Amino acid sequence: GAGVSQTPSNKVTEKGKYVELRCDPISGHTALxxxxxxxxxxxxxxxxxxxxxxxxxxxxxxxxxxxxxxxxSVSTLKIQRTERGDSAVYLCASSLSNSGRALxxxxxxxxxxx
Amino acid sequence: DAKTTQPPSMDCxxxxxxxxxxxxxxxxxxxxxxxxxxxxxxxxQYIIHGLKNNETNEMxxxxxxxxRKSSTLILPHATLRDTAVYYCIVIKAAGNKLTFGGGTRVxxxx
Numbered sequence: 001g002a003g004v005s006q007t008p009s010n011k012v013t014e015k016g017k018y019v020e021l022r023c024d025p026i027s028g029h030t031a032l033x034x035x036x037x038x039x040x041x042x043x044x045x046x047x048x049x050x051x052x053x054x055x056x057x058x059x060x061x062x063x064x065x066x067x068x069x070x071x072x073s074v075s076t077l078k079i080q081r082t083e084r085g086d087s088a089v090y091l092c093a094s095s096l097s098n099s100g101r102a103l104x105x106x107x108x109x110x111x112x113x114x
Numbered sequence: 115d116a117k118t119t120q121p122p123s124m125d126c127x128x129x130x131x132x133x134x135x136x137x138x139x140x141x142x143x144x145x146x147x148x149x150x151x152x153x154x155x156x157x158x159q160y161i162i163h164g165l166k167n168n169e170t171n172e173m174x175x176x177x178x179x180x181x182r183k184s185s186t187l188i189l190p191h192a193t194l195r196d197t198a199v200y201y202c203i204v205i206k207a208a209g210n211k212l213t214f215g216g217g218t219r220v221x222x223x224x
Contacts (some may be wrong), residue, residue: 042201042214056211091157105157
């Protein structure tokens with residue numbers, strides 16, 4: 001079946017602009033995660049949703065970052081006033097809530113802030 | 115969650131078994147060992163996980179020592195497509211997030 005999809009695959013923006021990154025999880029997966037990965041580093045946790053609510057947003061670096069999942073399926077990661085340091089690959093993952101921690105990751109969105 | 119230690123890199127020969135070590139000496143009784151890998155330009159991929167018994171699936175085998183302080187991921191017949199960064203992660207059953215370390219960069223050579 002279809003895996004996790006993320007759009008766009010690449011996003012180039014200018015410093016100070018607002019961006020939205022979209023994640024479509026695997027159908028039926030109630031848990032959704034956002035991670036950020038800088039070059040040469042392992043993925044860094046940002047936020048986790050169980051259903052519509054953010055169960056853990058402790059990884060969001062500051063208040064410029066916000067994520068929503070209004071209907072418990074698609075999620076959008078929103079970044080305001082982008083900075084060059086926000087450049088990274090943003091990864092989304094989903095899982096069945098009762099399957100332990102076998103997360104299924106999407107291909108990521110590569111964000112470049114000029 | 116317990117910290118893990120992995121070698122930063124290793125090479126292995128195509129067709130041979132690849133044995134990837136992971137040290138997790140501070141693991142507690144309710145923590146699982148998970149392995150993921152990340153092929154270049156792709157998202158991480160789940161491989162296998164275990165608590166204390168050895169586990170095997172179509173991708174790999176996981177051997178956990180009796181004291182649970184270390185484990186080994188075994189790729190039985192490495193192929194060039196197994197070239198990737200392999201992450202060993204320890205997490206409580208009730209934990210909600212995976213914490214990735216640096217992983218082991220595995221290069222499978224012909």
